[in-house]
Amino acid sequence: MSFERNGQSDRPGIGQVWGCVLVGGKSTRMGAPKHLLESNGVTWLELILSRLGERAEKVVISGNNIIPDSLRDVTVVHDVPGLYGPLAGILALFRKYPGKSLLVAACDMPDIEVAALDWLLDFRSHDVRAVLPDLNGDGHVEPLLAYYDHSCLDLFEKAALSGLMRPGWLVGKPGVITPQPPVLIRSSWRNVNSQEDLGS
Secondary structure, eight states: OOOOOOOOOSSTTTOOEEEEEEOOOOOTTTTSOGGGOEETTEEHHHHHHHHHHTTOSEEEEESSSOOOGGGTTSEEEOOOTTOOSHHHHHHHHHHHSTTOEEEEEETTOTTOOHHHHHHHHTTOSTTOSEEOOOTTSSSOOOTTEEEEOGGGHHHHHHHHHHTOOOGGGGTTSTTEEOOOOOGGGGGGGOOOOSHHHHTO
């Protein structure tokens, strides 16, 4: 199964965007690996990679979990040892692929639409280091369907040294913006953490 695209960013000097699905969680509340759950016979991991692949030059998987054989050709990057949570996966990618900006998605967000990815990418500029959506305009950002420019590497390194594990700590840093998505695409940020969430 291939998810690759050819081409560069259409904004000179900004560079490539890669898509990344984080699969490092333990899925404790779900009781089964969330990235292996299926919709219409397709795993959520495959589904999300496919969505990201519609806008990213390359897609990768970040985490230490089991990966289906159907995705054996997709690059897997293991989390940074000694760290946990999304920071461990995102920092591992920035270290391995410096200069690549990231569209990051959690593996428990099966409703992602390409329109939401377009919305995130529309904010790209030389002055924007990260786009963390604030769904309700109340200051609570969604860091796991978000855009991180390659220039965030130093911020993530500092977070790792300080023990700050959640990407939300980026809020308030220069170049980090927290826009509110339009209502029509907010369902893309629905995350499914438990069996009860599956029916919501």
